[in-house]
Amino acid sequence: MHSFYQYMMRYRGAKHITNESKLAEWMFRDHDFPKHSTSYDEISSYLEWNIPFTEALQVFDQLWEQYRNDTT
Numbered sequence: 001m002h003s004f005y006q007y008m009m010r011y012r013g014a015k016h017i018t019n020e021s022k023l024a025e026w027m028f029r030d031h032d033f034p035k036h037s038t039s040y041d042e043i044s045s046y047l048e049w050n051i052p053f054t055e056a057l058q059v060f061d062q063l064w065e066q067y068r069n070d071t072t
Helices: 004-011 019-029 040-049 056-071
Strands: none
Touching: 004 019, 004 056, 019 056, 040 056
16 A cells, blocks of 8 residues: 555646645655654654645645545
């Protein structure tokens, strides 16, 4: 199973900036982000403590559902 970080890298480099691409770019640049994690709790907790922008947690929850559906 790919990590959530690996899943999110599909949103990097978008010509039109979206909240998904903002989150992916932030994850890429944050050296402490748990890049190998497949744990909702670990990533959600990290985002709660290091929130990069206001909508980030909502975007994460939506993308997590897609990630789970795509990887199961």
